[in-house]
Amino acid sequence: MDQYLVFGNPIKQSRSPFIHQTFAKNTKQALNYETKLADLNGFSVAVTEFINQGGKGANVTVPFKEQALEISDELSDRARLAGAVNTLTFINGKIIGDNTDGEGLVHDLLRNNVQLENSRILLLGAGGAAKGVILPLLAQNPASIVIANRTISKADALINKFGDSRLTACGFEQTSINVYDVIINATSASLSGNLPAIATTTVSKKTVCYDMVYGKELTPFLVWAKAQGAAKVIDGIGMLVGQAAVSFHIWRGVQPEVETVIDQLKSSLAQE
Ligand code: ATR
Numbered sequence: 001m002d003q004y005l006v007f008g009n010p011i012k013q014s015r016s017p018f019i020h021q022t023f024a025k026n027t028k029q030a031l032n033y034e035t036k037l038a039d040l041n042g043f044s045v046a047v048t049e050f051i052n053q054g055g056k057g058a059n060v061t062v063p064f065k066e067q068a069l070e071i072s073d074e075l076s077d078r079a080r081l082a083g084a085v086n087t088l089t090f091i092n093g094k095i096i097g098d099n100t101d102g103e104g105l106v107h108d109l110l111r112n113n114v115q116l117e118n119s120r121i122l123l124l125g126a127g128g129a130a131k132g133v134i135l136p137l138l139a140q141n142p143a144s145i146v147i148a149n150r151t152i153s154k155a156d157a158l159i160n161k162f163g164d165s166r167l168t169a170c171g172f173e174q175t176s177i178n179v180y181d182v183i184i185n186a187t188s189a190s191l192s193g194n195l196p197a198i199a200t201t202t203v204s205k206k207t208v209c210y211d212m213v214y215g216k217e218l219t220p221f222l223v224w225a226k227a228q229g230a231a232k233v234i235d236g237i238g239m240l241v242g243q244a245a246v247s248f249h250i251w252r253g254v255q256p257e258v259e260t261v262i263d264q265l266k267s268s269l270a271q272e
Contacts, residue, residue, distance in 0.1 A: 002031040008061035011035045023256035072097025082132035087247040102136030104243025116140035122180040125187035126154035185211040190219035203228035212236040
């Protein structure tokens, strides 16, 4: 049976085996997918071992996404611009690196009927998570994407890297001058129970707010967005399943259905 796995450290918490095994069952693909804890300084050795054992592909999560980019022989544009790889495919002795996180986000937004074309998007954060979604978001032809970050110099550096006239950068205080159609929280603030300090005036009753983080409860950002009267709040569980679906398609050439897997994950989260 074809072997796949996800490398990370820590990795026990990963829901990727459940997601990929469910995709495989639903699409009748014969494959096995497991987690692999790699030593913090043993990532590339672990990948080589897996290739030697006949592994077909792998996902990569924290903290190895940048190293995965370095060991790739070939890269997609979206992986190169993201500066990170979450999907490795092993073909004819070569390592092909891709990044499906941004596509996963875009698919989840579109699945939730969020209009991206001609929209004004506010992207919060300028770290790895934000960087990974910029190119796929630009591909949806938004009117503009404002990247707001606590440390403004990092947002500036990001827009210089992409060099696209639809991108601008600002600090959180300056977010007050506009209302946005879509606000995406790509900061890690939710992981520590914090809220990015953006202006309340950014949200109207038409604004959709998305947090890449998910959990049993709404994140602080989504609680705040609801209190501001946002049209819709969405957490990152669909992005997680969405990025897995794009990886699955790269490996198997089959598009898995995501809806039921998202529902299953939501109900298992609710029981935790
Ligand atoms: P990731 O890969 O999750 O993006 P990262 O590269 O370390 O992680 O980036 C974390 C992002 O979350 C940064 O944009 C960070 O802002 P700074 O650049 O100012 O550090 C942002 N962040 C983390 N905690 C935050 C908080 N409490 N409020 C606002 N932004 C926060």
